[in-house]
Amino acid sequence: MAKIVGGFASSHSPLMSLTGELWAVHAQNDLRNSELVRPPDGELVSYEELLATADPGLAELANVETFTGRVENIQQGLNKLQDRFEAVNPDIVVMFGDDQSELFFDDNMPSINVYWGDSMKVLPRKITPDMSEARKMSALAYGTKEFDYPVDSELGLHVIESLMDQDFDVAHSRYMKEEYGGSIGPAGWYLQKPRSTQPRPFGLPHAYGFAVARWFGGKTPPILPITINTCYPPNWISPRRAYALGQAVRKSIEAWDTNKTVAFACTGGLSHFVVDEELDRLALKGMEEANAEILTTLPRVRLQSATTEIMNWVATAGAMGSTKMETLVYEPGYRTPAGTGCGCACGVWE
Numbered sequence: 001m002a003k004i005v006g007g008f009a010s011s012h013s014p015l016m017s018l019t020g021e022l023w024a025v026h027a028q029n030d031l032r033n034s035e036l037v038r039p040p041d042g043e044l045v046s047y048e049e050l051l052a053t054a055d056p057g058l059a060e061l062a063n064v065e066t067f068t069g070r071v072e073n074i075q076q077g078l079n080k081l082q083d084r085f086e087a088v089n090p091d092i093v094v095m096f097g098d099d100q101s102e103l104f105f106d107d108n109m110p111s112i113n114v115y116w117g118d119s120m121k122v123l124p125r126k127i128t129p130d131m132s133e134a135r136k137m138s139a140l141a142y143g144t145k146e147f148d149y150p151v152d153s154e155l156g157l158h159v160i161e162s163l164m165d166q167d168f169d170v171a172h173s174r175y176m177k178e179e180y181g182g183s184i185g186p187a188g189w190y191l192q193k194p195r196s197t198q199p200r201p202f203g204l205p206h207a208y209g210f211a212v213a214r215w216f217g218g219k220t221p222p223i224l225p226i227t228i229n230t231c232y233p234p235n236w237i238s239p240r241r242a243y244a245l246g247q248a249v250r251k252s253i254e255a256w257d258t259n260k261t262v263a264f265a266c267t268g269g270l271s272h273f274v275v276d277e278e279l280d281r282l283a284l285k286g287m288e289e290a291n292a293e294i295l296t297t298l299p300r301v302r303l304q305s306a307t308t309e310i311m312n313w314v315a316t317a318g319a320m321g322s323t324k325m326e327t328l329v330y331e332p333g334y335r336t337p338a339g340t341g342c343g344c345a346c347g348v349w350e
C-alpha cells in the first residue's frame, strides 16, 4: 500500500516572483483587465467601477514599501514550503492543477483529466526583447530549462481505473501534441468574450511548472498531473466535486500496491484578479480546520475567473482528509487602490 506523506500548496501569481517595484509595474495591467469580478456580489466590472466602490483604505496599501514587505513574507513562506517539501522528500507527487488556455480549449474541454504518459515536456516561456521586466520575471518563474519531466504512468493508469470504479467519469490523455491552440468562451458568468490562442508548442502547464521550478528544490520526483477545469464555464468544477475528487484519488492511492511514498501538491489562487480577503480567509480556515463543510460550500458567486484556482487547494484538502493544513504565509496582495491583486498563500499538510 502506498504511504501518503503530506500535502503542499502555494499560489503561483506573478506576485509570488516579482520584487515590490515590479508589483507596481504589473499593477498597471489591471487598469485594462476585463476579468475583474467584484466581491462580494460577483459582478463583472471595469477598473473604474471597481475603484468607485472600493474601500478607501486600500489606497494606503498600494505602495512599493508595502509591496516589498509582502514580498519578503511571501518569499519566506515559499522557502519554508521548499524546506518542508525537501524534508518529506516524496517518491511521487500527485498534483491538482488547472489549465488556463494552455493545453485545453473549447474543442474538447475536460472537467477532470488525468495525464498518464511517461513524461511531460517542460518548455520555458518565450522571452522577447519587447517584454517588460515584470513579464520576463513572471515567465521565468515557470521554468528556465527544457527537459522531460517524469510522470508516473503506472500510478496514472491505476488512478484512472480506480476513479472510474468510483463513478468519476474522467478524461485521460497519454501523449502531448506538437502544438496547442484554440478558443475559449464566451460561456456565461465572467467569461463574456471569446479568447483565442494561436497554435504553439506548449509544455508542462503553469500550475505544475511553478511548483517544480520554485519549491521542488531541484528534485524531479515523478508527478501525476490531474487537471481540473476550475476557470471556465459551463463545465467548471464545483467545490463539492473538487473535494470529492481529492477524496477519491486518495482512496485509489491507498489501494495502490507499492512501497512508495506519495505526496499531494497544488498551486494557484487564492482570490484574483480582485482580492477577496474574506473568501481567502474562509478557504484557509476550512483547510486549517480540515473542515469539509466550509470547503464544499464556498460560494460559487465569489468563485469566478482565476479565483477558482482555490479549487486546486480544495481537491488537495479532500485528498488530505482529516489532516489539518498549516498556513505558512498569507498576504492579501492588494496592488491598486481599487483592490486588484492576488491573495498569496503557502500551506502544508503533514
Ligand SMILES: [Fe+2]
Residues within 6 Å of the ligand: 012, 100, 206, 268, 269, 306, 309
Ligand atoms: Fe493560474
